[in-house]
Amino acid sequence: MKRLVLALAVTAAAAAIAKARAQEPPVPPAPSPAPVTQVAPPAQPADLRLVLTAEGGRRIGIAVPPALTDPASPADPATADAFSQALAGDLGYSPWFVVADPTLYPKGFRPPVTREDGDAWIATGAQFLLDTQIKAEGGQTSFVAQLYDLRTLKAILARKYLSAGATSRRVGHAVANDVVRQFTGKPGPFLTKIAFVSSRDGGRNKELYLMDYDGANQRRITYHRSLSLSPDWSFDGEKIVYQSYINGQPGLFWFGKEGGTKTQIPLPTALNASPSFSPDGKTVAFCGSVKGNPEIFTVNLDGTGLKRLTNNVSIDSTPRFSPNGREIAFTSNRQGSPQIYLMDTEGANVRRLTLTGNWSDEAAFSPDGSKIAFACRNEGDFQICILDMQSGRTFQITTGAGANENPTWSPDGTLIAWEHSNGGASQIVSAFADGSNLRTLTSAKDNSYPAWARNLE
Amino acid sequence: MTNTVRSLGVVLASSALAFTLGCCAKKPAPAPAPEVQAAPAPTPVPVTEPTPAPIVEQAPPVETLPDVDEINKKGYLKDVFFDFDKYEIREGADRDNLAADAEWLKKWATVKIRIEGHCDERGTRQYNLALGDKRANAAKDYLVSLGVDASRIETISYGKDRPFVEGHNEEAWAQNRRAHFVVTAK
Incomplete structure (x- = not known):
């Protein structure tokens, strides 16, 4: 048994997917330099507009034909379809790739061995071919993925995955993550989760829910039969803190694993809204009301160390820890209309960040802290804006009818989810960080307060 | 202020009670018995008595709040x-x-x-x-x-x-x- 089994746990919650380096095709240690240089670097964009409006020409053409099944030990066709759909769907919803039109795919020519094979795939507009095979193997399903550079005809990525109890959709997400990692150095958002609030259980109650990044697997995680709002994840993805009216007056609660015990943070303040985890997971910033005046506080999860950071007769609300943990963005109407400010975690060095519009709220730091997405309003409905912290420039990424708010970034910074309503119930939508490729993730009743988990896997 | 209001409330309640008691006290204690025997009794007494009685009944007594x-x-x-x-x-x-x-x-x-x-x-x-x-x-x-x-x-x-x-x-x-x-x- 020469095979090196990496056995990575894809997430703590789900069954691990055993990854094994496939024996058959030799794996080149590094991708060819050409594709790497063609990708806009994700981390330090020199020009925000360039990255946010990444043109199709800058994206990598990739062909993702349905997985082939081994006729000798065929896998369940439904399993194969779910895998292929998840994989193509993921890569088609990534700003790094353009998935070639499947109607142009040639029959056969897989794997691409000859120049003729390669050209048949290049004719679809692809630079790379993701060739996948599935077979039943010892009570499990095995998935082999090979990513070919169609110019060199070399596989720059080749991996074998064993289902090990995971759904084939999940394996498809894991493969897509590895393909993105091959080009960007970090996985895509395909195995991440979004927490949100839904009224789908009826009445006037709202409960917390979880879903996959693409809206799949929506499931309830609180049973308070009350109003529960505003979830926020710890940076390690282990904890969620939220506001709930379960005891009448609203309080802050947190829990660890899905289904874990909900613990209330003892607080002397009223309101107790908009909790935000510090990056170390020990402290929560929140909006607490003292004698009818909403202020920003931080507190440890056990209720100790309560610290008041603002002292102003105006409204101070919606605190958000910056990813480096040194600053907190918040909203205040101290100069008239609600606008977003920044202060350090001691409450000093307050400066105003948003300068335009008549209502800005719900700041959301990008994972690298270089940008803030927020709900912005000039006239009419709220839109989603992005402020580039370095240049101070603001970009509006939504247009058109309907209101948009509560933006939240995918942990890789490529996608943003928010809530959208157009004269009715609000639903959670996601899009690329430039606002393109909008899709709706929820449909049952009213859904709000999306919070993207900050851990990638 | 609150105390004043409360005291006032108590005074009003007390006087209403006193008034009620006072009116009843004017009546002869065994009410039905004298009525039956009233035929020979002096006329002015029954005439004056019924007048205040309906007033007391019509005046709203102590106001109460529902559930x-x-x-x-x-x-x-x-x-x-x-x-x-x-x-x-x-x-x-x-x-x-x-x-x-x-x-x-x-x-x-x-x-x-x-x-x-x-x-x-x-x-x-x-x-x-x-x-x-x-x-x-x-x-x-x-x-x-x-x-x-x-x-x-x-x-x-x-x-x-x-x-x-x-x-x-x-x-x-x-x-x-x-x-x-x-x-x-x-």
Whole structure:
């Protein structure tokens, strides 16, 4: 048994997917330099507009034909379809790739061995071919993925995955993550989760829910039969803190694993809204009301160390820890209309960040802290804006009818989810960080307060 | 102020009681017996006696409040309304309503209330939670300034997450920019 089994746990919650380096095709240690240089670097964009409006020409053409099944030990066709759909769907919803039109795919020519094979795939507009095979193997399903550079005809990525109890959709997400990692150095958002609030259980109650990044697997995680709002994840993805009216007056609660015990943070303040985890997971910033005046506080999860950071007769609300943990963005109407400010975690060095519009709220730091997405309003409905912290420039990424708010970034910074309503119930939508490729993730009743988990896997 | 109100209430209640007792005391103690035997009795006595009796019965005795649920249904307390993104109590009807609310609360000194702050759906959810808190407390502070004991008033903000009325139009928005009064104990 020469095979090196990496056995990575894809997430703590789900069954691990055993990854094994496939024996058959030799794996080149590094991708060819050409594709790497063609990708806009994700981390330090020199020009925000360039990255946010990444043109199709800058994206990598990739062909993702349905997985082939081994006729000798065929896998369940439904399993194969779910895998292929998840994989193509993921890569088609990534700003790094353009998935070639499947109607142009040639029959056969897989794997691409000859120049003729390669050209048949290049004719679809692809630079790379993701060739996948599935077979039943010892009570499990095995998935082999090979990513070919169609110019060199070399596989720059080749991996074998064993289902090990995971759904084939999940394996498809894991493969897509590895393909993105091959080009960007970090996985895509395909195995991440979004927490949100839904009224789908009826009445006037709202409960917390979880879903996959693409809206799949929506499931309830609180049973308070009350109003529960505003979830926020710890940076390690282990904890969620939220506001709930379960005891009448609203309080802050947190829990660890899905289904874990909900613990209330003892607080002397009223309101107790908009909790935000510090990056170390020990402290929560929140909006607490003292004698009818909403202020920003931080507190440890056990209720100790309560610290008041603002002292102003105006409204101070919606605190958000910056990813480096040194600053907190918040909203205040101290100069008239609600606008977003920044202060350090001691409450000093307050400066105003948003300068335009008549209502800005719900700041959301990008994972690298270089940008803030927020709900912005000039006239009419709220839109989603992005402020580039370095240049101070603001970009509006939504247009058109309907209101948009509560933006939240995918942990890789490529996608943003928010809530959208157009004269009715609000639903959670996601899009690329430039606002393109909008899709709706929820449909049952009213859904709000999306919070993207900050851990990638 | 509150003590005065309470004392006044006690005095009124006592005098009503005294009046009731006083009127009854004027009657001859065994009421039915003399009536039967009254035929030979002197005429002026029965004539003067019936006159005060119906007055006592018609005058509303001590006012009582119905159940808390019934109080809330009947709407003894008037809500106050706000402009978009504002939490100041407006001149005019809203101040008049709060003044009437304060009088009612001073009359019923044992009543406790909760003021719910609501916002219209056009604002952002997170800020609206703070705005609702400001609205509820603006209404509370106004009542306190008119002499209502602060300890009788609880506030809560629902922002736009539990709207007073469902709806997505001007009328619903105006209805939801409110501080809503709920009686929690009588």
